[in-house]
Amino acid sequence: MVETQKGAIEIEAFQDGILEEVLVKPGEEAPVGCPLAYIRAPGEAAREEPTTEKTKTEGEIHSPQTAATPKLAPSAAAPPSSQRGVRMTPAARRFAAEHQLDPRALKTGTDGVIGLREVEAAIEAGPKSAGLELNKRAAGIDPGQMRRAIAAAVTRANREIPHYYVTLTIDMTPMMHWLALRNAERAVEHRLLYAAPLLRAVALSFAKFPDLNGTFENGAFVPADRINIGMAIAVRRCGLITPAILDTDQQDIDTLMTKLNDLVDRTRTGRLRSSELSMGTATLTNLGDRTADSLLPIIFPPQVAIVACGQIRARPWVVQGEVVARQLMDVTFAGDHRASDGRRGAQFLGHLASLLHTPEDIG
Amino acid sequence: MTEDFEGVVKDALFSVAPDLEGEKIDPDKTFRDQFEIDSIDFLNFVIRLSKASGIDIPEEDYPELESLQDAVAYLCRRKGSK
Structure with missing residues (x-):
C-alpha cells in the first residue's frame, strides 16, 4: 500500500519472484520514480551488494540492472497472516x-x-x-485532493476532446422483470442490482465496437487489447473516482456484482489498486435510482468514450401502437470526435439496447 | 418483549456507511435523501438488517425500509407477525 497524492493505492507486482530487499520502509516518504523494493526473478542471481540504509537517500534514483521490477507492495510478498485470530x-x-x-x-x-x-x-x-x-476514517481520501484531481481530468477533457453526444431511451422493463424473478429466489446477500447486468452489457458492446474502446494518444486512436470498464463511483461529500474492473467482458453477472461491491467499498475506504486507476479503456457512469433522467458525461482522458445512464423510471412508451407505462432509461454515449463519429455512437447504443432487451442472453 | 429495533437499524446503516457513525438521523427522511445512500449501500444495509433481525426481507419490501421510522415499523410488524 502506497499513499500518494491521489489517495492510498495498492501497488501491484506484475512479476513473480522473491522479495529480496525492501528499500522504502512503511511510513517513509519516497519521491516518484524511486524503487520501493527489489524482486529477484526465478533463476536470477542474488544481488551482490544489497543496498544499505546509507545509500537510500531521498531523491536518489536507483536503476539496478538486476531488479526485475522496482515496485512492490509489502502485502503482495507477505500476505496477511493469522495470529491469535487477528x-x-x-x-x-x-x-x-x-x-x-x-x-x-x-x-x-x-x-x-x-x-x-x-x-x-x-x-x-x-x-x-x-x-x-x-x-x-476513510483513510487515504483527501477531499481537497480528490476535487483537484477531478478538476484536472475534466478540464483537460473539455480542452482537448471534441465531444459528440448521442442519446437513446432504452426500455428496461424486460431486464427489471428478469432481475426481480431472479432475485426473488435468492437470499438477500446474493441478489443483484441492475448495475451488474448493465455493466456486462456495456462491456459486451465495447467488445463489439473495438474502435470505441481505447485511448487517443499523440494524435491517433490506439485500440485497447482488453476491455476494462471504469465505473464512476461517488465518495460521499467528496467527489468521485472511476476505477476500472479489468477484463469486464470476461466476467459473468454474479462475478461483476461481487467485483462492483468490492470496488465501491475499496473506493470509499481509499484502497484502490494502481492498475484499477490507470488501465481503464472506457467508462460507465450510472446515476442510479431517484436521481435524474439523463446526463451528458465528460470523457475520461485519454479514453475516447463514456456511457452515461440516467435513472430508470416508469414513463409512457409506445408498444405495438399502444401507449403503456414502461421502465425507461435514457442512455447517452459521448464519443471523442477525433476517433469516431456520432453514427458509430448511435450504432453502439443500438447494440447495447438489444442486449438489455434480452437479459437472459447476457445472464 | 421489546427489542431495540432502532438500534438494529442504526447499526446496519453505520456498518455500511461507517463515515456516518454518530450522525443524527431524521426519522422521517429517507436515508437516500439525508446521506446520499446509493443502491449498493442500500442493498448492503438490507443484507445487514436481515442478518441482524433474522428476517428474510423480500425485494418488494425494500420501499418500506427507506427511513429510520419506516424501517423500525417494518421490523416491529415482521417480528410481531411471526
Whole structure:
C-alpha cells in the first residue's frame, strides 16, 4: 500500500519472484520514480551488494540492472497472516509492535484485516480510545485532493476532446422483470442490482465496437487489447473516482456484482489498486435510482468514450401502437470526435439496447 | 418483549456507511435523501438488517425500509407477525 497524492493505492507486482530487499520502509516518504523494493526473478542471481540504509537517500534514483521490477507492495510478498485470530498485515503488526499496541485491541478495516491505517488511527486516537473510531476514517481520501484531481481530468477533457453526444431511451422493463424473478429466489446477500447486468452489457458492446474502446494518444486512436470498464463511483461529500474492473467482458453477472461491491467499498475506504486507476479503456457512469433522467458525461482522458445512464423510471412508451407505462432509461454515449463519429455512437447504443432487451442472453 | 429495533437499524446503516457513525438521523427522511445512500449501500444495509433481525426481507419490501421510522415499523410488524 502506497499513499500518494491521489489517495492510498495498492501497488501491484506484475512479476513473480522473491522479495529480496525492501528499500522504502512503511511510513517513509519516497519521491516518484524511486524503487520501493527489489524482486529477484526465478533463476536470477542474488544481488551482490544489497543496498544499505546509507545509500537510500531521498531523491536518489536507483536503476539496478538486476531488479526485475522496482515496485512492490509489502502485502503482495507477505500476505496477511493469522495470529491469535487477528488478521493483520505484517507491516501493521510491526508498526503496532513498535508502538506497543496489542493487535487484539485494534479494530479491523472494512475488509476484516488490520492494516497500517488501522494502527495509525489507533495511535492518533490516543491510548484511551485506541481502536474505537477506526471505522470512521476513510483513510487515504483527501477531499481537497480528490476535487483537484477531478478538476484536472475534466478540464483537460473539455480542452482537448471534441465531444459528440448521442442519446437513446432504452426500455428496461424486460431486464427489471428478469432481475426481480431472479432475485426473488435468492437470499438477500446474493441478489443483484441492475448495475451488474448493465455493466456486462456495456462491456459486451465495447467488445463489439473495438474502435470505441481505447485511448487517443499523440494524435491517433490506439485500440485497447482488453476491455476494462471504469465505473464512476461517488465518495460521499467528496467527489468521485472511476476505477476500472479489468477484463469486464470476461466476467459473468454474479462475478461483476461481487467485483462492483468490492470496488465501491475499496473506493470509499481509499484502497484502490494502481492498475484499477490507470488501465481503464472506457467508462460507465450510472446515476442510479431517484436521481435524474439523463446526463451528458465528460470523457475520461485519454479514453475516447463514456456511457452515461440516467435513472430508470416508469414513463409512457409506445408498444405495438399502444401507449403503456414502461421502465425507461435514457442512455447517452459521448464519443471523442477525433476517433469516431456520432453514427458509430448511435450504432453502439443500438447494440447495447438489444442486449438489455434480452437479459437472459447476457445472464 | 421489546427489542431495540432502532438500534438494529442504526447499526446496519453505520456498518455500511461507517463515515456516518454518530450522525443524527431524521426519522422521517429517507436515508437516500439525508446521506446520499446509493443502491449498493442500500442493498448492503438490507443484507445487514436481515442478518441482524433474522428476517428474510423480500425485494418488494425494500420501499418500506427507506427511513429510520419506516424501517423500525417494518421490523416491529415482521417480528410481531411471526
